[in-house]
Amino acid sequence: MTLRVKVSAMRSALLRQMAVAALLLITGSASLARAADAPAAHAGSQSERDDGSARLAAQAIDAGHPAEAAGVLETLVAPRHHMLTIWPDWHRDLARAYVALGLIDGAQGQYRLALADTAGDEGGALGEELAVLIARSGRADLVPDTLGPNGAKYFDLRWVDRGNGTIDFATAFILPQDDADGAAFTTATYRAECATQKTQLLGGASFSAAGKRLRSFGEGEAVRPANDLADHSLRMICRREQPLQVKLLPSVDGRALLTRYRAQRAHRTAPMPSADVAHSAACRAHVEMFVGQLAAEGEVSGPSWQVRDWWDIRTEGSSRERLAAATSAVAALARADPGTARMFQQACVQEALAGGAVPGL
Secondary structure (H helix, E strand, O other): OOOOOOOOOOOOHHHHHHHHHHHHHHHOOOOHHHHHHOOOOOOOOHHHHHHHHHHHHHHHHHOOOHHHHHHHHHHHOOHHHOOOOOOHHHHHHHHHHHHHHOOHHHHHHHHHHHHHOOOHHHHHHHHHHHHHHHHHHOOOOEEEOOOEOOEEEEEEEEEEEEEOOEEEEEEEEEOOOOOOOOOOEEEEEEEEEOOOOEEEEEEEEEEOOOOOEEEEEOOOOOEOOOOHHHHHHHHHHHOOOHHHEOOOOOOOOHHHHHHHHHHHHHHHOOOOOHHHHHHHHHHHHHHHHHHHHHHHHOOOOHHHHHHHHHHHHHOOOOOHHHHHHHHHHHHHHHHHOHHHHHHHHHHHHHHHHHOOOOOOO
8 A cells, every 4th residue: 555745845855755655564564474574764762752742843834734733633632642752842743733723711821821831031931932922812721731532630729838848739530521430621739849840639529510529539749740741830830920829829710720721622623424423433543543542552653643643533532332332343344354354444544644644755
């Protein structure tokens, strides 16, 4: 199966190699075994492949395709990349994509995350971009670290000073759809020790979409942030602004944030005719199986996640029962007729690529 990679004349030879290599990792050839044996276009690490995806996303913004760019960059700053560095440039570009999409609170959050690890002239430029955005749209107290398909963690920028560089702040984590236990969002308060860059969970709870408290969280010991995203989220909080200080820690309205976030996700998800629902559920299951096979063999490339997320977004409205049935059917097909299953698998990947799952390909 031959794939045509459309690359503009302005792209460097290195980016062309990175795009081809990422595409090979997604699609394979006629079989997974042959794909594993195919020579790679470059021997780059996962970090280098992610950097290549970020460059393509930046080009997508310049070309007037902010939604596609946001889809790529949200994947790169997601917690599943917790063992890899998240660069300030990725947050800056995601902020610009969000501005183009009209997601102003998301843009403010991304600018602040970029500023958390940026200094000097570049930090000054980022600060000016944020200031222009605030002047145009007003200050947002609640900003998310991402508005991706896996959820959004909102930070309340209002805070209480406990002295000695210690502050308390509130957060909310919003899910795109209810989880298996019926939880739709959580709220929590944390204490940040800015001098030592540690956080302590003071308490929190999970809630249903109707606002019913499902369970509470206890206090946790002060620990270092669990990943790079949490680390510069803490830095964002510690780079606080004096005008936002309050005497009492504010409570986060999780239900209002849930409504806002799910409305934003619905706006970015193209309507799908009912006849396509079963097909999309089957393709989601095929791609999930493919990503699982790649993970068993080694690292999974960033574009592979983008293809998976593309199908995730298109099945956000499907019931858990429908998705489970599709997964069972795809698994049964793979056992009974592996060749046919691989054919469907590759067709689903191609459909996602044709739909813009990976900008620039």
